[in-house]
Amino acid sequence: MDPILIKTIQFFLSLSILIVLHELGHYIPAKIFKTKVEKFYLFFDVKFALFKKKVGETEYGIGWLPLGGYVKIAGMIDESMDTEAMKEEPKEWEFRSKPAWQRLIIMLGGVTVNFILAVIIYIGLAYAYGEQYIPADSLKDGVAVTEKAIGDKLGIQTGDKILAVDGDPIEDFNKTYLKLVEGNTMTIERNGQVMEKEIPVDFIATLLEDEDRMRFLSPRYPFIIGSIPEDSGNKDAGLEVKDEVVAIAGDAFTYFDEAKELLEKYKGQDVDLTVLREGQGRLQIPVSISDSATVGVGIGGLSFEELEERGVLRLETNTYTFWESIPAGLDKGVSTLTSYMKQMKKIFNPDTGAYKGVGGFAAIGGLFPNDWNWPAFWGTTAFISIILAFMNILPIPALDGGHVTFLLYEMVTGRKPSDKFLEYAQMIGFFLLIALLLFANGNDLYKWLFK
Structure with a gap:
């Protein structure tokens, strides 16, 4: 299957899981507090929906615009901008009629679920696969x-x-x-x-x-021959894949970066390579070094495990019992969130130039591997879930964090912002999000066209 198609399928599967669970984070506490939920949608249903079905008081559906999803809670100024209902007298089952602490829990539900989901995934990965690393x-x-x-x-x-x-x-x-x-x-x-x-x-x-x-x-890798192309000038010299080159014209070295300096020294000359070959020991192979200081072979071909056997590096694997995986997963979730916050701090500092790396859907899709790999898929999904949690809690109107900010203001001061103020704030936040969306995806387009 084409790698782009595989990435696309993984992207939409991951996005769908995260959106549905995020919106459930709002939906469940709303229902617990007896607040009417009018709509529950995966993706946006601008003008029309791909699917919809009303069950009880809630319409469930799938929109055609994959920019997110939403739950429409009665008596709340949200992305639907349905202000007509707000002109009527508040009903007991509306969001605006609920105590501030209940409204706060409803608004925090989405980001809470996103973070908890990431931690659960990290717990599962730690328990099922452990963690392999290079000390x-x-x-x-x-x-x-x-x-x-x-x-x-x-x-x-x-x-x-x-x-x-x-x-x-x-x-x-x-x-x-x-x-x-x-x-x-x-x-x-x-x-x-x-x-x-x-x-x-x-x-x-x-x-x-x-x-x-x-x-x-x-x-620092040794000079291991990974391939010998058909058009190589040394194709018939006697070199073999997995030979380790350890000397050029008698000058010994340990790592490939040292070999590059010697290749520059002997470019354009015929020299002997000293190679180590499994089962045959040290061999002298006459070759020609090109004018561009190459032997005409591909480098690599050894796994980390094989490199460990050669003493180049050491691999360690942390394994976890089920109970051990819980704090390990929680620690991974917290450290990932902390790391992402540090990166965002760099992005908001123009001097770093990090804003140039802000990406949209193409950049997010590029996080997934080219082939179907469940550990990589779930690891990437957990990371995106952390991103969604952080981005949604930012104090920007139209995001959960904007609603939370106004609710905290109300709880501290005892004064509720007017519906008109909330309406204007929602509009400003919406335009800010559109601008960010255009900037991020514009960056993707620029990189695709010019880099």
């Missing part, structure tokens, strides 16, 4: 900087050990990249010397200049 201290010779320009901007080099970001020790190598994006300072070790460095405020903007080069850090 940062297992990279005994530091990291490889695969994009020198980005490394120079950040101030790190191949062979550096990144010990901490903002004083927080790096234990999982896989989290290094995200911590650098979120952080302000880093602690590195270079040639045995520990030093503190500031992370440039516009470092994120540097990464966004070419998103294909964003993953600029990796473990």
